[in-house]
Amino acid sequence: MLTKTLLATILTLFLTTVGFAADPAKAPSASAPTASQAVPQGTAPQAAQPAPAASAAKQAVPAAAPATQTKVKPNRAITITMFMAIIGITLCVVVWAAKQTTSAADFYAAGGGITGLQNGWAIAGDYMSAASFLGMSGLISLYGIDGFMYAVGPMFSFIAILLVVAEPCRNAGKFTLGDILSFRASPKPVRAVAALSTVTVSLFYLIAQMVGAGKLMQVLLDIPYRVSVIGVGVLMVGYVVFGGMKATTWVQIIKAALLMSGTVLLAFLVMAKAGMNPFRLFTDIVNNQLIQDHIRLNVLKDALPKPGFDYGQRFLEPGLFLKNPLDQISLGIAWALGAAGLPHILMRFFTVPNAKEARKSIVVALFINSTFFFLINLIGFGAALYLTPQLISSVDKGGNMATLLLAQKLGGGAGSLGGDLFLAFICAVAFATILAVVSGLVLAASAAIAHDVYVNIIKNGKADQQEQVRVARITSLFVGIAAIVMGLAAEKENVVALVALAFAVAASGNFPAVMLSLFWKKFNTAGTISALLVGTISALALVMISPVMTYPQKIADDARKMIVTLEKKQAEGAVLAEKDLKTLEKARADFAKNDGGTSMVGLKAAIFPLKNPGIVSAPLGLLAAIFGTLLFRDRRAEDMFDEIEVRQITGLGIAKASDH
Amino acid sequence: MDAQTYDWGKIARNPKYLELKRRKRVFLFGWWIASSIYYFLLPTLSGYFPDLFRIKLMGVINFGYLFILSQFVVAFFVAIYYTKVANNVFDRLTEELVAEIQ
Numbered sequence: 001m002l003t004k005t006l007l008a009t010i011l012t013l014f015l016t017t018v019g020f021a022a023d024p025a026k027a028p029s030a031s032a033p034t035a036s037q038a039v040p041q042g043t044a045p046q047a048a049q050p051a052p053a054a055s056a057a058k059q060a061v062p063a064a065a066p067a068t069q070t071k072v073k074p075n076r077a078i079t080i081t082m083f084m085a086i087i088g089i090t091l092c093v094v095v096w097a098a099k100q101t102t103s104a105a106d107f108y109a110a111g112g113g114i115t116g117l118q119n120g121w122a123i124a125g126d127y128m129s130a131a132s133f134l135g136m137s138g139l140i141s142l143y144g145i146d147g148f149m150y151a152v153g154p155m156f157s158f159i160a161i162l163l164v165v166a167e168p169c170r171n172a173g174k175f176t177l178g179d180i181l182s183f184r185a186s187p188k189p190v191r192a193v194a195a196l197s198t199v200t201v202s203l204f205y206l207i208a209q210m211v212g213a214g215k216l217m218q219v220l221l222d223i224p225y226r227v228s229v230i231g232v233g234v235l236m237v238g239y240v241v242f243g244g245m246k247a248t249t250w251v252q253i254i255k256a257a258l259l260m261s262g263t264v265l266l267a268f269l270v271m272a273k274a275g276m277n278p279f280r281l282f283t284d285i286v287n288n289q290l291i292q293d294h295i296r297l298n299v300l301k302d303a304l305p306k307p308g309f310d311y312g313q314r315f316l317e318p319g320l321f322l323k324n325p326l327d328q329i330s331l332g333i334a335w336a337l338g339a340a341g342l343p344h345i346l347m348r349f350f351t352v353p354n355a356k357e358a359r360k361s362i363v364v365a366l367f368i369n370s371t372f373f374f375l376i377n378l379i380g381f382g383a384a385l386y387l388t389p390q391l392i393s394s395v396d397k398g399g400n401m402a403t404l405l406l407a408q409k410l411g412g413g414a415g416s417l418g419g420d421l422f423l424a425f426i427c428a429v430a431f432a433t434i435l436a437v438v439s440g441l442v443l444a445a446s447a448a449i450a451h452d453v454y455v456n457i458i459k460n461g462k463a464d465q466q467e468q469v470r471v472a473r474i475t476s477l478f479v480g481i482a483a484i485v486m487g488l489a490a491e492k493e494n495v496v497a498l499v500a501l502a503f504a505v506a507a508s509g510n511f512p513a514v515m516l517s518l519f520w521k522k523f524n525t526a527g528t529i530s531a532l533l534v535g536t537i538s539a540l541a542l543v544m545i546s547p548v549m550t551y552p553q554k555i556a557d558d559a560r561k562m563i564v565t566l567e568k569k570q571a572e573g574a575v576l577a578e579k580d581l582k583t584l585e586k587a588r589a590d591f592a593k594n595d596g597g598t599s600m601v602g603l604k605a606a607i608f609p610l611k612n613p614g615i616v617s618a619p620l621g622l623l624a625a626i627f628g629t630l631l632f633r634d635r636r637a638e639d640m641f642d643e644i645e646v647r648q649i650t651g652l653g654i655a656k657a658s659d660h
Numbered sequence: 661m662d663a664q665t666y667d668w669g670k671i672a673r674n675p676k677y678l679e680l681k682r683r684k685r686v687f688l689f690g691w692w693i694a695s696s697i698y699y700f701l702l703p704t705l706s707g708y709f710p711d712l713f714r715i716k717l718m719g720v721i722n723f724g725y726l727f728i729l730s731q732f733v734v735a736f737f738v739a740i741y742y743t744k745v746a747n748n749v750f751d752r753l754t755e756e757l758v759a760e761i762q
């Protein structure tokens with residue numbers, strides 16, 4: 001059978017790439033990777049930005065500095081065995097799913113045969129990304145409570161989904177965002193714009209994930225960046241092309257189960273070490289000398305302690321990482337509304353048979369996710385106490401390796417069998433996490449192209465099942481290849497902006513469009529198109545001129561400051577350490593390269609002050625929707641409101657995914 | 661698609677339907693808005709009133725930490741309460757309405 005041959009090819013390809021990489025002699029220049037951006041920016045739009053405080057750390061190392069480490073070193077044999085086990089299990093799932101995927105409904109919605117419980121685990125699997133697993137605990141371990149505050153947004157976003165999005169969408173939709181939006185509008189233009197928006201959002205998110213995945217695998221397996229991107233990409237394409245939604249769902253369920261087991265175990269070990277007493281854990285943190293030094297020297301940069309200031313307690317107070325309250329509110333808007341407008345999340349509601357199961361799946365996902373984020377807080381604080389922030393930031397400035405280091409330590413320490421096993425397991429969990437998230441994104445983007453553009457626009461909805469599935473598979477293949485190519489091209493790019501952008505576009509364009517088409521009688525084609533266009537373009541434009549972009553002039557200015565400081569030291573007669581000399585050399589090179597340079601859109605500095613555009617772009621999208629609607633009234637759309645409203649409220653005439 | 665077609669306009673004027681729609685709307689949007697206000701209190705209070713978050717309540721544990729935990733509790737509460745109401749009230753009213761139409 002064709003499917004099997006292709007699966008075998010994929011497996012061989014992957015094994016050879018890993019095998020190739022496993023031999024360092026053959027691997028092309030596996031230069032020491034910098035891990036500061038290693039974590040895929042999944043659920044936390046800014047969670048893994050390079051830590052601002054790290055450079056000062058070097059100048060003032062506390063007297064009682066703990067042993068530092070520069071790299072996480074997983075045991076290669078054990079780690080690769082565990083990765084292979086995950087690949088093996090998931091490929092079995094794909095073979096099983098491929099046999100059952102014969103219609104478009106099977107491909108896009110797993111034939112509606114997923115239960116609420118399963119779908120809940122899959123949604124949780126879609127949501128809990130490596131950014132939260134690695135990045136959030138790292139942030140907590142370096143900046144305390146601010147990192148924990150990040151966790152509330154993703155958890156709370158489920159409330160909007162549960163109350164106003166999931167059930168109505170399940171009742172009124174079929175496979176894609178375009179299906180919901182085109183219900184009572186002119187189908188072709190609306191589907192075209194919806195598809196464009198879906199592909200944009202999914203690809204932004206996907207590229208950020210691919211780059212993060214590449215960098216993470218590079219660190220964990222010590223393989224070249226492109227090998228890891230291609231490896232992850234090939235697997236992802238394999239899951240989606242052959243197994244469609246069914247395989248994607250089960251990969252996500254497996255991943256969520258692995259991730260939860262790893263998290264529960266780690267948090268349990270942290271608590272066991274603290275005598276199962278949370279008060280003791282936090283009291284120990286506040287009284288820990290190294291944490292106090294870290295806060296004082298690295299974060300607050302007080303060379304001499306302020307008399308009477310409790311630096312340990314400061315760790316449990318906000319404002320060490322999150323500086324701009326308006327930016328936090330803006331990020332909150334992106335969470336509260338954006339998550340509900342993400343196409344790959346919307347698509348998950350159509351895999352269950354009815355609204356009741358959709359409701360159940362969101363409640364299950366909410367419970368799993370909140371438990372996860374709560375445990376991450378224990379892991380993060382545990383990492384601060386048992387590893388020390390100094391060690392964590394010496395391995396990675398942004399703290400992204402905290403979870404992995406903690407696993408190694410609590411398993412028995414570096415080099416011990418327990419430590420190696422636990423670290424390898426946690427690495428494998430991170431790997432499964434990446435695979436599950438990227439697969440869902442590829443599926444959502446392909447569904448928009450194949451179902452909305454090809455079947456409904458080009459073919460006027462007249463395509464038989466076989467053709468629909470064939471087109472969907474070919475589209476997924478191309479979307480996957482595009483993601484790999486863009487992931488390879490974006491290795492050195494700043495991808496943080498892309499995730500903020502995906503959420504902002506979803507919150508400003510998709511969310512108002514979906515809500516108004518379900519709840520506002522007058523809403524019509526013009527309103528839908530203006531919401532999607534204005535929401536997307538304003539979010540895009542604001543991010544382009546925001547501080548998340550790279551500004552060469554700023555890098556040059558920072559480099560100049562460093563040069564001035566070090567040269568002054570030299571002039572005073574001090575002999576610079578080798579490390580400082582290197583820093584000076586690098587600063588000079590940075591200055592020469594970046595001085596006078598401008599950002600992608602030709603700016604020397606950011607114009608828009610916030611990293612997250614939501615607070616401006618979401619109201620703009622909503623206003624555009626309202627103006628567009630009122631300027632071009634459409635009787636037909638208003639007449640059809642009764643139908644969509646009755647459908648969404650009662651579930652009458654619900655699209656049965658199994659109908660052919 | 662279901663072979664059966666409905667007279668959507670007629671259903672939309674059915675008193676049972678109007679009752680269901682009203683109750684759902686009040687409940688869903690009411691709780692959505694209320695929980696969103698609670699959620700946005702977090703960035704607002706922590707950003708503009710950081711001193712509030714510093715107040716120690718239980719040993720070293722301060723108001724800020726407990727407030728973050730309370731967000732989890734509120735989300736759990738809304739989810740459980742909504743599930744109860746939906747299972748007991750909305751689903752029952754929907755079934756009654758669908759039975760009357762078919």
